[in-house]
Amino acid sequence: MQIIISPQGAIAFCHPTPDTISSNWFTMEYWQQKSAITGSSKGRYTTWFVKPDLSVGDDNQWVLRHYYRGGLMEKLSKDSYLYTGLNKTRAFAELALLVRLYNEGFPVPKPVAANVERHGLHYRADIIIERVEGAQDLVAKLSKSSMSDSQWQQLGSCIAQFHQRGVYHADLNAKNILITEDQFYLIDFDRGEIRNPSTKWQTANLERLERSFNKEKGILSTLHFTQENWQALMAGYSKG
Missing domain, CATH: 3.30.200 (Phosphorylase Kinase; domain 1)
Structure with a gap:
């Protein structure tokens, strides 16, 4: 730089x-x-x-x-x-x-x-x-179609890799995650930083993400998100 x-x-x-x-x-x-x-x-x-x-x-x-x-x-x-x-x-x-x-x-x-x-x-x-070519944020994606269990697990694994590196995302929400045909991306790292990995902030990160999915579901009842989807994400996260 x-x-x-x-x-x-x-x-x-x-x-x-x-x-x-x-x-x-x-x-x-x-x-x-x-x-x-x-x-x-x-x-x-x-x-x-x-x-x-x-x-x-x-x-x-x-x-x-x-x-x-x-x-x-x-x-x-x-x-x-x-x-x-x-x-x-x-x-x-x-x-x-x-x-x-x-x-x-x-x-x-x-x-x-x-x-x-x-x-x-x-x-x-x-x-x-x-701009990430061919990408859309998860709210846009889930407003139109669902994701498979393997995709939810892939997302959980992706987030886990950032956490294992100590990457703190200050605003981890559904709109700050992009999806292409074969890849997830995290965007908007304003106020983000590298921290020592800690269960406390990592759990808070995940809870914030879950709240954002539920918030979007409250806005659009047809959003393709369920607690089963979240469990699949957490399964992928646990495996890393």
Whole structure:
């Protein structure tokens, strides 16, 4: 991971070259002007899908995400954070974690770049990752069709491998898990970190995931999720 420092902040990048990357990459308007926006994902805020120029050496789609606050802090500032050092910013910390996990072969999106812009004692930030081709999140998947027991077990085994490595996912929920034809991926590692493996936080992680499935089931009663599915996931988790 390389870093470009400027008076306005800093940009970290993985494979683009310094003579092509700029802070413009982290704005929706830049890609809109190039007619490069291919779609979006709307939650509390919008995440943009863009197709970068061939001139920067990549024909894959990218995901552009701005960092927003949640909870009570959102009422004070929706996207401003206290600056306590570059490596402690949410964007750089997430990018560094993704670089480590991606290089170790874990099923995570390929990291591209992160941007931090300082404003006095505070900063705002953005991250770009590669979009996982052919993937959909589990809520979208389960709203249309069910998964087999072997797939649920595969998911449980996937989560176990992250936990065995000590990977703490701060928001492990059904929408932060992607599925392709043959692979599960974990996404959105904001506030994630490497910890010493511990039954306490690992169990809390799993309980959070189960609550998210039940919450989505409450929203959409036809969602293909049952307690039997959860038991299959836990069976795969136990086997690792």
